[in-house]
Amino acid sequence: xxxxxxxxxxxxxxxxxxxxxxxxxxxxxxxxxxxxxxxxxxxxxxxxxxxxxxxxxxxxxxxxxxxxxxxxxxxxxxxxxxxx
Numbered sequence: 562x563x564x565x566x567x568x569x570x571x572x573x574x575x576x577x578x579x580x581x582x583x584x585x586x587x588x589x590x591x592x593x594x595x596x597x598x599x600x601x602x603x604x605x606x607x608x609x610x611x612x613x614x615x616x617x618x619x620x621x622x623x624x625x626x627x628x629x630x631x632x633x634x635x636x637x638x639x640x641x642x643x644x645x
């Protein structure tokens with residue numbers, strides 16, 4: 562699964578996605594945490610990470626275990642997120 566999303570205060574928009582058919586709620590989005598990091602954000606095992614172990618995306622479909630994301634900031638400071 563791979564995603565490129567645009568995030569605002571309430572939700573995320575998927576600009577491109579592969580093998581991810583879930584909604585755009587920011588409440589459960591890993592990207593909400595990743596976008597706050599200055600560099601690459603990696604979660605080696607989401608079941609072992611306190612921030613994500615009860616997340617619906619972890620405990621049910623798509624059963625995310627590994628996550629990596631990096632903020633992509635353009636010249637207008639628009640936050641994008643590249644997630645895998």
